[in-house]
Amino acid sequence: MRPGVVPTMLLLAACSGATVPSVTSLPPALTAAPPSTLPAAAITEAPVEDRCFPDGPPPEQFVTAGVVGTTGGPGGDARLLAEIRVDAELQGGSATRCQRIAVDLATADGAPATAVGVVEVELLARLGVLRLRFPPSVVETAIADVTLPGELAGRAFVVRDDDGLTVDVHLGAEVAAAVVPSRNRVMVDVRRAGELPAGVAVAGPDAALLEPSAAVDDYPLRVSGYGRSPSGELTVTVVGSDAEVSQTVAVPSYPWGWFDVLFTEGPTGTVEVVAGGARRPLLVG
Secondary structure, X not given: OOOOOOOOOOOEEEOOOOOOOEEOOXXXXXXXXXXXXXXXXEEOXXXXXXXXXXXXXXXXXXXXXXXXXXXXXXXXXXXXXXXXXXXXXXXXXXXXXXXXEEEEXXXXXXXXXXXXXXXXXXXXXXOXXXXXXXXXXXXXXXXXXXXXXXXXXXXXXXXXXXXXXXXXXXXXXXXXXXXXXXXXXXXXXXXXXXXXXXXXXXXXXXXXXXXXXXXXEOOOEEEEEEEOOOOOEEEEEEEOOOOEEEEEEEOOOOOEEEXXXXXXXXXXXXXXXXXXXXXXXXXXX
């Protein structure tokens, strides 16, 4: 499922302290992710050539939907996804204009990785999700999910399947994204592209719903997303005013795991699709 330019003075204002995202959980065999060495920095003026950040991609490299690009390179010693954070942000007036999302990786011994392998980056604009697919060599994670600070990047989820680990960042606004080249870290710049809500992905404490992604749908009704549960099971339900149908899916306890179920029939009219604590209203039929 693994589908000329006038020089501009820059005013760099270092934040008074590093922005530390709140990690919701650690795996049983790990006690902490390697410490961050690059605190978030705030930039208060637009840099040269209207780049988000001085070392970042030019505007023409940003895409608003679809494949953003790849980062890293063949091979590598990265085995552990160690930290997900916002490295820097650019303020534009009262709103956040840009953010840099960074992922640090470590070797099997916990040392900083020197190469991460090939990471694919995709912007699922319809859902409001920035997706990072890591190579199969990255087999462990010190993070299940984390809430990132700021207005553009929100909660990030680490999801495991047979092909390896995927990080889904749920976005708080419409953005365009571009990859920042790096061999030993993953960095993606996102810049505000609109004021509307990012997309339709919704999440609760134990599940996230990606599909159905439209406000109106019909049977057969596909419900997909990811979840986690200490019991290893999650209930997915379609609830109407006078009836409901449900299915139980298997999910891991750590980190998160994909689910995809199909309801061939069920209540019609205004219903609610529920997966764990994630809920979405829907008009069916």
